[in-house]
Amino acid sequence: MKIDDSKNKQDLQQLIDTQQFVEHISVDCTIFGFDNGILKVLLLKYHDLDVWSLPGGFIFNDEDLSDAASRVLFERTHLSDTFLEQFHTFGQINRTANNAHQILLKHKNIEVPPDHWIFQRFITVGYCSLIDFNLAGTFPNSLNETCAWFEVNKLPKLAFDHERIIEVGLNHIRKNIDTQIVANNLLPEKFTMKDLQTVYETVLDEKYRRNNFQRKILALNILERLEKFFDGSANKAPYLYRFRRKN
Amino acid sequence: MKIDDSKNKQDLQQLIDTQQFVEHISVDCTIFGFDNGILKVLLLKYHDLDVWSLPGGFIFNDEDLSDAASRVLFERTHLSDTFLEQFHTFGQINRTANNAHQILLKHKNIEVPPDHWIFQRFITVGYCSLIDFNLAGTFPNSLNETCAWFEVNKLPKLAFDHERIIEVGLNHIRKNIDTQIVANNLLPEKFTMKDLQTVYETVLDEKYRRNNFQRKILALNILERLEKFFDGSANKAPYLYRFRRKN
């Protein structure tokens, strides 16, 4: 991805100068998507750092915690209208031990006094979401950083305790897949039962029988059946489905 | 309960003077117990305030979040070795709108500058637990406050957003009753199946059939059967049970 270094530095400087954040608290978003049956998580990396991190940020003084999570995600990935769910708050003393911020700022030659709030202890609130992997193509190239998907069991070197956060976030998603699936733009508006099954199998890392899966899902009464979908292959065309408006 | 007013003021003054807390963050504990089939929650009240609040407090700079929750609970209720589970973090901007702290300090004639950290915005992390109601008798009379159990659907006037916190905490307990029951000292070491059934029925607000409940619980394979318990009544004596050590 394209990197504009001067803009990058300017943005960072602005962040550092801001006094409008609630100190000691941050949010981090674990965004899961899947690609060809492989579950992936969205990570960011500043150009000159060798560690990746979750899309995270701070809370404005006059902003609700949940709004901050949505804003932070948008600012860093341009994902909008993403349903985010809070899942856990991480508050170990030493969780930001490998101070990535410090290294980054040094690289950028940005002068920050050592008692600056950004170096203080942070407690972070984790939010998670499941989204359509295809939205990946729509991320605008962020000027600040590289944005990429990683398989959940082939993670790169991560900042702070972000590996742990991903682990806990993934557990949460697995336990709450039913609500997550409905609430999100994980699938295109219309999809086949097989598409949905692939999602379940990828997220839960389990296999289901085609026919029983169909019955189970239809019994939930959350789908409406639409027209058939002809993809040109030599077999019976599957129906398309859509999530019902309300319940 | 007995109140020592000068000690009370002294403690508060000390809290206010402390600079060792992580600003903007607090913990609140929702402790549930049950009494004669009624589910209750433990609340505290400073003597001269008319609002009740959850046992809560702040996090020391050199303390893990979860340790802070345990410490805070112990300091305010003298409950020790209580298994606490984090369930949600509350971060609405206006959640501490009805500033109970301010009123309390004014009552006590403690001078605090208006820009003191205690008046700043706070984001609070909720922890919950289910405990044996009989432990209530063992709370030492806290010098600072009154400590009492309230029925979960007959709550008094509460500080901040504590009513909401209780609601979310109770939901969490209900969803996780199986783990909570085992992890806690909710029941005495030895108990009858009926005792356990009463707990389930009280917490979940549902009725079960005696025989089916017994089968369901025994199938979990978490109990070991002990001797019979004779309470002098004219009927067959029930067995006592105990939670198995490991699994």
Added chain:
DNA sequence: GCAAAAGTGTTCTTTTTACACCCATGG
């Protein structure tokens, strides 16, 4: 012996899982 409450056995129902069959589709 009797009432009360506990333990256990049995049936009925519902849900879940497994297997089977038929149907539509493009080449």
Added chain:
DNA sequence: CCATGGGTGTAAAAAGAACACTTTTGC
């Protein structure tokens, strides 16, 4: 007409709910 994959029917198995019967206890 054939291979492929989708829809639906049905049987077997497991789990859950309801009912009945027997046992133990103190009076």
